[in-house]
Ligand SMILES: [Ca+2]
C-alpha cells in the first residue's frame with residue numbers, strides 16, 4: 001500500500017511539474033508574456049466566459065520579421081539573387097536584362113531603383129519554368145549552404161526562438177497555427193515543418209501562376225511566370241477567408257502589411273489577441289519601424305495600442321532572439 | 327482476482343468488437359469495399375511496405391455527384407435560382423436581363439442556351455454584393471427549407487451515406503479528408519462540417535472575387551462579381567498544390583472534371599488509391615455517364631481501369647444511397 005501511495009504521489013508531482021513547466025522560456029518576465037498566457041488560459045478554460053472550442057482556435061502569423069529575420073532584405077530575395085548568380089555562372093548569356101545583371105552583382109540598390117518590374121524579372125527568372133518539386137529542391141539546397149551576410153548563420157537558424165516556443169505552446173493548447181505571409185508558399189513550405197512545426201497545409205502566402213500538364217506520361221505542376229496572388233495587406237484577410245474560412249482568434253505580425261489581418265481578427269466577437277512585434281533591439285538584431293524599407297511599421301504602432309493590440313518590444317520582452325544553436 | 331480477470335476479459339472483448347465493427351455498413355460486400363479497406367490497412371500498418379505517415383494521409387473528394395447528388399442540376403444552381411425568385415418577388419425590377427428572367431421562371435433550358443454568360447449573370451446577381459456571412463446565412467436558410475424536386479428531400483439529406491461512412495472511416499485512420507470541388511467554397515462550408523465532418527479549412531473549391539474593407543468601423547469581407555478561380559479539371563491539382571501543398575494518396579470523383587486530380591494523385595510514388603463513382607443506379611438515383619450534361623464521365627470510364635482506378639458501381643457496390651432519415 002505504501003508503494004502504491006508513493007507511486008501515485010510521484011505520478012502527481014511529475015504531472016504537476018509538467019503542467020507548470022514554462023511554455024515560453026525565451027520570453028522575459030514582462031507584461032507581454034503574461035498577457036499571452038492569460039489570453040490562452042481564458043480561451044482554453046471551459047469554465048471561462050471567453051472559452052473557445054478547439055475547432056475555432058485558429059492562430060495566424062506573418063513570417064518575415066515575425067517568425068524569422070528579414071534584414072537587410074527578405075531572405076527569399078537573397079535566394080533569388082543567389083539563384084541568378086548560379087545560373088549566370090553556368091551561362092553568362094542568362095543575364096539578358098539590367099535587373100538580372102544587377103541581381104548577379106548583388107546590387108540591391110540598382111534592383112530597388114528598377115522597382116516592381118525589376119523585382120518581378122528576378123522572381124520570374126528564378127521562380128518559374130520548373131516543376132514545384134525541382135524549385136523546392138533548389139531552395140532546400142540553398143538553405144543547407146547559404147549564410148546570412150551579417151550574422152553568418154544559416155537562414156533557417158534565424159527563426160525567432162520566442163516565436164517558435166509560442167507556436168509550440170499554442171499547438172499544445174489545441175490551436176491550429178498558420179503562417180500567413182507575403183512570402184511564397186512553395187518557398188516557405190521547404191522549411192516550415194522543420195523550423196516551426198507547421199505543415200504545408202497551414203502555410204498561406206503569395207503564389208506564382210502554376211500549370212498542370214502531363215509530360216512523357218508523368219503529371220507535373222510547373223511554376224509559371226507571373227504572380228497569381230499577393231498575400232499582403234488586404235490580401236491577408238481575403239486569403240485567410242479563402243483558405244481557412246474562419247476568422248482567427250490570434251493574429252501576429254510586424255509591419256503595416258499585417259494591419260488588415262490583425263484588424264479583422266481582433267474585430268471578431270469574443271476574446272481575440274492581436275500582436276505586433278516591434279523590432280527595438282539594435283544590439284541583438286536590428287532596430288527599425290516607420291522609416292524602414294523592409295517591414296515598415298507606422299500605423300500598427302500608432303493605432304494598435306488603442307485597438308488593444310499587444311506591442312511586443314523585442315529588446316525588453318525577449319530573453320533570446322535567434323533559434324540558432326538550440 | 328477472479329473479478330480482475332473478468333474485468334480484463336470484458337475489456338479485451340469490448341475492444342475487439344470495436345476493432346471489428348464494420349466501418350462501411352452501407353457498402354455491399356463486393357470487391358470495391360474490399361479494395362478500399364485493404365488499401366487503408368496497407369498504408370496504416372507500420373509493418374507494411376506501403377506504410378504512410380499520418381501527416382501524409384491526405385484524401386481528397388469531389389463534392390457534386392461524389393459526396394451528394396447533382397441531378398437534375400447542381401444544387402448550388404438551384405440555390406441561385408431560388409435566390410433570384412426571392413429577390414424578384416420583393417422587387418420585379420431586379421429582373422434586368424434575359425438570364426435573370428429565365429432563372430426567375432425556373433427555365434433551366436433557356437439558361438443553358440445562354441451559356442456561360444447567362445450562368446455568370448445569375449451567379450453574380452446572387453453570389454456577390456454582400457458580406458460572406460450574410461451570403462452564408464442565406465444559404466443556411468435555404469438548406470433549412472428547400473426541397474429537391476424529385477426526391478422531396480432537403481438537399482443536405484441527399485449526401486451519400488456510403489461516402490459519409492468512408493470519410494469518417496478515413497479520419498478514424500488518421501487521414502485528413504478534404505473536399506476539392508467545382509462548387510463554391512462559401513456555399514459548401516455552410517454544411518460541410520455538419521454533413522461530412524469536414525471543417526471549413528478542408529473545403530477547397532471555386533471562389534468569387536472578394537474584397538476587404540472597413541465599413542463604419544467594422545471590417546467586412548464582401549463577395550464581389552466575377553469568379554476568381556475555377557476549381558475544375560486542371561484547376562483541381564493546381565488548387566490542391568496551392569492549398570494543401572502535398573500530393574494526396576487518395577482521390578475520389580465522379581466526372582471527367584476530376585480526371586487530372588485523380589491522375590496526379592495516383593501518379594505519386596508509393597501506394598495510391600484513385601476512385602470514380604459511376605452513377606449506375608436508375609432505380610435509387612439516376613443512371614448517367616458519358617452523355618450527361620451534368621457530371622459527364624467518359625475518359626474516367628475508358629482510361630481509369632487501365633490506370634488502376636477503382637470504379638465504384640453505385641447499383642452494385644452500395645447497399646444504401648442517401649443519408650436521409652439516418
Ligand atoms: Ca513581416
Ligand SMILES: [Ca+2]
Nearest residue numbers: 388390391581
Ligand atoms: Ca462531380
